[in-house]
Amino acid sequence: MPNYRYDPASVLENSSALLYWDLTIITDGYITANRPYIVLVDRSVRRAIIVDITIPHDDNLVKAEKEKVSKYLDLAHEITAMWNVxxxxxxxxxxxxxxxxxxxxDQHLKKLSLGCWIKSRIQKAVVLETARIVRRFLTLEP
Structure with missing residues (x-):
């Protein structure tokens, strides 16, 4: 099945992992950034991973990456304290x-235990979506 047709469940779980997809994380304290795209809890090593995805303009690549990390720092601390990881x-x-x-x-892919094979798939998906948006915009009539 193509990735653009996949509609994941909000929560997936097995004996070794728990995965939240686009779900608000309820915390003890008020945190504004509490809805990352993916939260994965690896029970075998008692580690949680917050994954957030963004597609900025070329000039904002490094800035967007830093913003994503700082945006979810409070949530990361809360998850560590609340979920016993x-x-x-x-x-x-x-x-x-x-x-x-x-x-x-590449370092981020390693943190997710993903090989470099996925880079080209991610790039292809992003470029195709950009082309689709441009095509849709160009077909608009005034």
Whole structure:
């Protein structure tokens, strides 16, 4: 099934992992940034991973990556305290609208235990979506 047709469940769980997809994380204290795209709890190593995805313009690649990390710091601390995990890692997935990747992209894939094979698929998906948006805009009549 193509990735653009996949509609994941909000919560997936098995004996070793818990995955939240686009779900508000309820916390003890008030946190404004509490809805990342993905939160994965690896029970075997007692670690949580917050994954958030953004597709900025080429000029804002590094800035967007830093913003994603700082945006979810409070949530990461809350998750570590509330869910009895040893650590919470924030992994920003940042691909520019033209498919450019930050230098740190490979490091982020390693944190997710994903190989470099997925880079080209991510880039392709982003570029195709950008082309679709441009095509739709150009067909608008005044």
């Amino acid at each position: 040893e650590s919470t890692v924030i992994v920003p997935i940042v691909v520019s609208a033209n498919g450019l990747l930050a230098k740190s992209f």
